[in-house]
Amino acid sequence: xxxxxxxxRWVMLIGLLSIACLTCLYLRRRNLTARAYLTWGLxxxxxxxxxxxxxxxxxxxxxxTLHFQN
Numbered sequence: 001x002x003x004x005x006x007x008x009r010w011v012m013l014i015g016l017l018s019i020a021c022l023t024c025l026y027l028r029r030r031n032l033t034a035r036a037y038l039t040w041g042l043x044x045x046x047x048x049x050x051x052x053x054x055x056x057x058x059x060x061x062x063x064x065t066l067h068f069q070n
Contacts, residue, residue: 016048023052030061 023044027037040060044051 019052020044020048023055026056027060030059030063032061036060 024041027040027044032040040055044055047054
């Protein structure tokens with residue numbers, strides 16, 4: 001398989017979008033205000049190479065508790 005520059009660009013783009021989506025899913029499970037969620041989400045999107053890692057490592061807000069009904 002030949003690694004063309006076009007193929008590598010697509011793989012990088014898909015990887016960056018995947019990381020951004022995973023970060024947004026992570027933020028959904030945290031108790032944050034709307035403003036905090038927007039701020040952390042923008043950090044993850046505007047700085048695609050380091051933003052998601054900063055968000056995940058900083059663990060913003062408190063972990064949301066899941067309530068199950070029997």
